[in-house]
Amino acid sequence: MTTGQQHNGPAPEAGGLPLLGNIVDFRKDILDAMHQGWKAHGDLVRYRLGTVVVHGVSSPELAGEVLTDSPSYGKLGPDNPLRLILGEGLLTSDDHESWMRNRRMMQPIYSKQALSGMFRAMVESTTEQLAFMERSYPTGAEVDVHGEMMRVTLDIVSRCMFSTDVSRTRDALSPEAVDVAVNYAFDRLQNPFSPPTTWPTPRNRRFQQVMEGLDGMMYGLIEERRAAGTPEGGAKDLLDMLLAARDADTGQGMTDRELRDEIITTFAAGHETTAVTLTWAFYLLSQHREILRRAQEEVDRELGDRMPTVADLQRMPYLLQIFEEALRMYPSAPIVPRLALKDTVLGGHHVPKGSRILVNLFNIHRHPGHWTDAERFDPGHFGAAEKKGRYRFAYMPFGAGPHLCIGKHFALLEAHLLLAALIRRYDFRHIPSHRVVNHATITLRPKYGMAMTLHERRHAPRPAAVPVAAGTTAD
Template identity: 70%
Template sequence: MTAPAPPGRAPAGGRGRTGVVHRTGGLPVPGVRGLPLLGSVNDFRSDILAAMRAGFEAHGDLVGYRLGPVTVYGVSSPELAGEALTDAARFGKLGADNPLRLVLGTGLLTSSDHDSWMRNRRMMQPLYTRAKIAEMYATMRSSTDGWLDHLAREYRPGDQLDLHKELMRVTLDIVSRCMFSTNVLDDLDTIGPHAVDIAINYAFQRLQNPFSPPVSWPTPGNRRFRRVMASIDDLMYRLIAERRAAGPGDADLLDALLTCRDADTGEAMTDRELRDEIITTFAAGHETTAITLTWTFYLLSQHPRVLRRLQEEVDGVLAGRTPTLADLPRLPYTLRVFEEAMRLYPSAPIVPRLANHDTTLGGHHLPAGARVLVNLVNIQRHPDHWPDPERFDPDRFEPAARKGWHRYAYLPFGAGPHLCIGKHFALMEAQLLLAALVARYELRHLPAHRVVQHATITLRPRYGMEMTMHPRRRTTVAR
C-alpha cells in the first residue's frame, strides 16, 4: 500500500542545470543553478516541493537554490534539521522582510525579536499544557457535535462534499470557541469565506518571488489584499474592544493576553500586539489541523484495510457516539493513523530560518542572512530513516517501532524553542474529529476528482477534496 507519489518530478526544460553555489569557508554547498538571472524562481513558483525534491535527489541533504539575486538552502535530513531548528543563536526567524508579517504582524510565529517572543511565549505557554487543553475538551466536543448536526442537515446519504472546506469550518469554530470564547464563523462568512486564504496566499507568493511589485503599488492583487486585510483587522479589533468592555472572566487565551504584564516594565500589550497574537492563533491554529485531517481521509479512502481496522477500533469503543475525554486513550490506532498522515503530508511542509551570521551547517559554509528551508516532506520520507517511505502504514507509530527513530526524523510540529505551541491542542482535536467522523460516516473519494498537492505556507489539496458521504449506521446516537 503506497501513498500518492511524493512531489518529486524533475524540473523541466533544462532548468535543473547544476553547479556549486558557495565555496567560501567550510565545505561548498552543492546547488541547482537554474535559469540565468531567475535561477529556480519559476520552479519554486510552480511547485516548490517538486523542485526541492528534485534538488534533494540530485544533490543530497543540503542544496542551494538561486531565486534571482538570493540563494536559499534546502535542508532534507534529520541531522541538519536538528542543527538549524535548535540553535537559535545561529539560526533565527525571518526578519522584517518576512512577507507573512503583512498578515500576522509580529506574533509568536513571525516575531524575530527573541526577547519579546520569549515574553509572549512564556505568557501563553500555560494555556497550552496538556492539562489546560483537557479542560477545553468539552468545548471541542460540543463544537464537533454542532458540526456533525450541520453535516446531517446539509448532506443526504451519498451526497458529495468538499471535505477540506467542511473541516476548515469546524477547526475554525473550535479554535475560536476554545481560545477566544466566541464564534467568528458568521463574521468570516461576511468578510468572505476565503479572506484568510487570500491574505496568506498573497504573502506566500511574495516569499517565493523576490521580483514581486512593492505592496504600495496599486496593482489589482495589492488592492485586493489591502481590502481583505482591512476587514480582518476590523474583526480582530472588534474582538479586543468587546472583551475590554466586558472585562475578564472567560479564563481563555484572550483574557490571558489582556491581563498579562511585562515583567520588567509592568506594561500591558498594546492593541496592535494583541491583534497580532490573535490572528496568529487563528491562522496557525485551524488550517493546519483541517488539512492533515483532509489528507487522512484521502489516505483512508485509498487504503481499505487501514480503514477497516480504524472502524473496528472506533466502533468497539464508541458504538457511534462522539468520544469523551476518557475515550481518547482507548483509541490508540486512531491517533496513529493521524500521526502517519502527518508524516506523509506535514501541514506546514517547510520551516524557514535565517543564518544570524556567517556560520556552517553540517560543516558547509552559509553566509550571514542565508535563508534555510527545512523541508519536512523530504525528511519524513527520507529513505535512510524510513523503510518503504511512501507506504502509508500507521503501525510505524507503535511505541516499540518508534524507539529506533532519529530524534528529528519526524517533526511535523517543528523542533527546538519554536516547537508548535498548539501541539497538544491539535492532537486532541484531531483524534476527536477523526473518531467522531469515522463513527458515523464512511467517506469515499470521488474518482473523477483530481488530487493535487499545493504547498503554500501549508500543504493544501489544490482543488479541495471531493468525497461522498455514507452514513455507517442509521441509529440515533447517544452523546
C-alpha cells in the same frame, strides 16, 4: 558551527535560469523542485531566488542543527511577507527577547490543563458539524472534504478564542478572505520581484481590504473585552487568557497590537494545518480499506453511542497513529524557514550570512536513512516500539527546538476527536475521477480540494441524540 572551521566550500547548486535562478520552478511547485534538488544533489542544496540565496535542508541531522541553534539561525526578518498578516506574533517575530517574553506568557494557555476547558468547545463544534453534514449531504452525496474540515477547524479555533462570538468572525475570516491573504503573502515569499505593497494594483487593494476587515474585527473584540473585564470565575476562553497573561518579571500584560498579532497568528497557524491533515487522513483511509476497518472497530468498541471524552480518546491509540502517519506523509507545514544570522558551516559547507534556510519536512519524513517503506501509508510507523527507536529529528511535523509548535496538544486533541466522531458516523469514499495533487502554499493542500462521497454507517447515532459527555477533561 560558525566559520573558522573547515568546510568544503558552498553546497552543491541546483542550477537555474540567469537572473531568476529557481524562481520559476519554486513558484510552479516548490516541493517538487526541492524533491528533485534533493535527489540530484543531496541533503543540502543551494538555490537562488533572484539575488536571494536559499539552502534546502532535507536530512534530519542537519535540520536538527538548524532548528536548535537559534544564535546562528533565526526567524526571517522584517521583510518576511507573512508579517503583512501576522504582524509580530510568535510565528513571525524575529526579536528573540520579545518572542521569549510572549512565549513564556502564552505557554500555560496551551498547556494540557488549559485544554480541558477548550475540549468542551471542540465537542460542541464537532456535534454541530455532524448535524450540518447530516442536513446538507444525503448518503452517497459528493462532498469537498477539505472545505468541510476547514469549516469545522475554523469554528473550533473561533469558539476557543471568543466563546460566543463565533458568528462575528465569519465574514472577516471567510475562507475566501483567508485565501486572498495567504496567497498574497506566499507569492511574495517566493518572488522577490513582486511589486511594492504601496502600489495601487488590484491585488494590493484587495489584500488591504481583507486586512482592514480583519483588523477592524480584532480591535473591536479586544476593546469590548477590555471594557467587560475578567469574567466572574476566571478566564472563559483564549482571549480572556491572553488578556490576563502577565510577564513574570515586569507584571506587564500585552498591548492591543500584541494581542491582535497573537490572535491572528493563532487563527492562521491553528486551523488550516489541522484541516488539511484531516483531509489527507480521510483520503488515505479511503485508499486503505483494511486500515479504515481497524480504525472503525476501535471507535465502535470504545465509543458506543457517545461523543468521545478525553479518556475515551486515550483508549483509541490507533486513530492517533493514523493522524500521525498522515502528518508524516503530508506534513501540513511542509517547509520551516530560517535565516542564517551569521556565516556558518552546515553539513561541511559554507552557508553565508543572510541566506534563507528551508527545512523541508516533506523530504525529511521520507529520508531513506531513517524510514523504511516511506511511500507506504502505514500507521504502524507510529507503534510504541517504532516511536521509541526513532531518531528525534526524523519526524517533526510540529517543528523542533525553541519554536516547537505551541498548539501541538491542541491540534492533536481536536484531530483525534474529529477523526473519532466522523469515522464513527461515515464511510468516506474518494471519487476516482477526482485528481489528487498536493500543492504547497504555506500549508500542504490538495490542489483541487478533496471530492469524496459520504456514506452513513449503520447504527451511527444521530447528532440530536449525541450528548456532550461529562468528564471531558484533558489530562
